[in-house]
């Protein structure tokens with residue numbers, strides 16, 4: 409199957425002081441237009457590495473990414489990225505922070521149209537009353553709202569979210585999850601979200617992609633979720649299959665843990681045997 413977004417045999421090798429390390433290998437994934445996919449896996453397995461390669465912010469070592477039939481070769485306005493922390497210009501207002509990108513992408517639009525566009529998305533994320541507040545005077549949750557408005561205002565084909573709610577308190581997190589879903593569904597933006605949170609993945613996504621532990625991490629399992637859209641949190645939590653999906657995801661993560669512990673123990677055993685063999689050789693030589 410070829411998708412609207414295709415990640416084909418995507419791989420990343422980082423150069424480290426111990427030599428090259430293959431972090432992600434043969435990562436294959438297809439997304440339909442408007443689909444929401446969560447990437448879940450243990451810390452350090454390579455989730456952000458995959459996301460930043462799709463964003464064009466991290467050079468791809470092997471394979472590639474195509475969006476709407478075109479292979480990417482760097483960052484572009486067709487992909488909006490929201491990180492855990494939004495990196496705003498602190499001395500600029502909420503509106504001007506969003507205008508920064510809008511001015512670049514919509515150069516030919518009139519100034520009023522550009523202001524209307526930026527204000528529209530700031531309104532949608534609940535910041536209609538704070539357009540002219542400086543970013544440094546906004547709470548963390550409000551700053552993240554600006555980051556989300558900034559990404560949407562560029563009308564991207566794809567939204568890439570790297571733990572976007574990770575720094576927020578649980579009430580703000582839930583509110584922003586719902587706002588984000590509302591805009592995403594309306595604008596039909598194809599989304600990949602990196603998260604550690606099984607419940608967040610279940611509430612937000614159409615499919616959850618479980619990554620195996622690195623090195624050489626890849627897609628280990630994919631869960632297609634049966635919850636209807638628009639999502640209502642209480643209905644999702646009450647769905648008869650919610651806890652079964654949750655259990656399967658946690659089981660997958662636990663199995664990865666066991667495999668890692670086993671692989672670490674085998675590596676230690678191997679190293680010990682090698683040391684013993686070397687000592688034996690030295691003793692025999694003497």
Ligand SMILES: Nc1ncnc2c1ncn2[C@@H]1O[C@H](COP(=O)(O)OP(=O)(O)OP(=O)(O)O)[C@@H](O)[C@H]1O
Pocket residue numbers: 422423424431449450451452453454455456457458604622
């Ligand atoms: N520039 C780099 N050079 C060398 N190694 C790197 C580099 N960036 C990331 N890594 C390593 O690659 C592995 C995967 O990192 P990555 O941040 O993609 O994982 P992650 O699954 O997103 O982790 P987390 O859930 O903790 O954010 C880690 O072992 C990390 O130390």
